[in-house]
Amino acid sequence: MKNLSPSLEDYLEAAYTLSLKEGFSRACGISRLLKVSKPSVNSAVKALAARGLLEHEHYGYIRLSPAGLKAGAEISGRHALLKDFFVSVLAMDENQAGEDACRAEHALSPEALRRVGALAVFLKAPPRRRLLLAARSAMSKRKNG
Amino acid sequence: MKNLSPSLEDYLEAAYTLSLKEGFSRACGISRLLKVSKPSVNSAVKALAARGLLEHEHYGYIRLSPAGLKAGAEISGRHALLKDFFVSVLAMDENQAGEDACRAEHALSPEALRRVGALAVFLKAPPRRRLLLAARSAMSKRKNG
DNA sequence: TAATAAAGTTAGCCATGGCTAACTATAGCA
DNA sequence: TGCTATAGTTAGCCATGGCTAACTTTATTA
CATH class of the missing domain: 1.10.60.10 (Iron dependent repressor, metal binding and dimerisation domain)
Structure with a gap:
């Protein structure tokens, strides 16, 4: 598993935190939590998905993979x-x-x-x-x- | 005085540290200390000079200004x-x-x-x-x- | 003094990670 | 059912801060 940049760690941590309630998170929640624009969330989520840390339904939910949950918990x-x-x-x-x-x-x-x-x-x-x-x-x- | 980025703080700190011996520092010393290329040092030094934190003789010495010394000491x-x-x-x-x-x-x-x-x-x-x-x-x- | 080594510069490339503007999709409600 | 608000996406811009290659300047030394 490649190391994450500080920025990607923040996004993963946000997704993890928001997921604890419901099992998934959404881009707009991350956007609000980190106070960044939606397109910024979008590209970060793509990068995390490319690393196998989460799955992103088109126009839908973000769900952490087992590896993502592990990394999120660690961060x-x-x-x-x-x-x-x-x-x-x-x-x-x-x-x-x-x-x-x-x-x-x-x-x-x-x-x-x-x-x-x-x-x-x-x-x-x-x-x-x-x-x-x-x-x-x-x-x-x-x-x- | 505008805030410095982490990167520029590192360059200023390096210049400050090297200056303590002789009163000036040189780009190649900073390059070796921070393990970055000479062009990287060059552009960082330009940015610091633009902020009035140091002066850079063309092809020559780097000398911290009073403001640069103050900031360098702080960092x-x-x-x-x-x-x-x-x-x-x-x-x-x-x-x-x-x-x-x-x-x-x-x-x-x-x-x-x-x-x-x-x-x-x-x-x-x-x-x-x-x-x-x-x-x-x-x-x-x-x-x- | 001329050749060479070392230092510095310039130009131009790339990745990261923000942003806005404008578009598309989904969902809730009259 | 269609309108509208919310959510998500895409395209394209910008700043930062690295890099290499190629060049110029300065210093050393044979």
């Missing part, structure tokens, strides 16, 4: 992880956190994402749990765990 | 802040941290950057200092400080 997960970090750890405003997550989700490596998530888990844990996590980390053989 | 500071967070807090490898910083520096809002920096300061402080910072924060009237 959506990145977004949620970052937004949670911004809100729970950095105490940022919800909207601002969403916007930052939206941009940062395309910028960070999987490794950085993983560590940001782990830091959030650690900092959100109650003190006793945190001590346990720290102790386990100290026992671990991993260099940077 | 470079963002980069350093993020890299420090990735290395000192997330315990990431230097190279990986540099790459992630390079991409994330264009994605995060000033507010997010500020908070990431503050978090790094807090977590890197020794326990007693940390307690003091926490106490001050508790006394502060700011909502999310």
Whole structure:
């Protein structure tokens, strides 16, 4: 599977998010969500369909394929992880956190994402749990765990 | 001053970084640093010159203007802040941290950057200092400080 | 000083990803 | 059933930001 551009990731994420309710999404919904024109959605959807991530009925519904659902969940997960970090750890405003997550989700490596998530888990844990996590980390053989 | 695209920010940052040694930089240095072709550097440098951020002698040196130095320092500071967070807090490898910083520096809002920096300061402080910072924060009237 | 290497420029190509204008299809309702 | 609003499509434009090929300028050095 070829890597998606940030832009295509955004479109797939939007289609995925809108699909969670009904099982499908529509171009106009994506257009409204991402605040882009309908022709922009149209060409992005074509590109995603060409990669086998979704199917697009002519003048009709957009349905994610299994691969599309998987990729959409992955992207959506990145977004949620970052937004949670911004809100729970950095105490940022919800909207601002969403916007930052939206941009940062395309910028960070999987490794950085993983560590940001782990830091959030650690900092959100109650003190006793945190001590346990720290102790386990100290026992671990991993260099940077 | 118009906002710079991520790409132009990278070129300006490169010119700034290379200038720190000698007071000027050259296109071939930027080309090597950013791993892009010389014509790409050439057109980016033109765009930066058009914005008054640097001057470019024909077939010669590139010198940052005062505005360019200011902007370069700002961008470079963002980069350093993020890299420090990735290395000192997330315990990431230097190279990986540099790459992630390079991409994330264009994605995060000033507010997010500020908070990431503050978090790094807090977590890197020794326990007693940390307690003091926490106490001050508790006394502060700011909502999310 | 003339040849050559290195640096810089120009022209022109391409992909991505936006947009508007104008058209077509579908659906809901009088 | 036909009108109209909404949705979707197509064509074509533009800006950004890469690239190569071919050229010019500058610097080095034999």
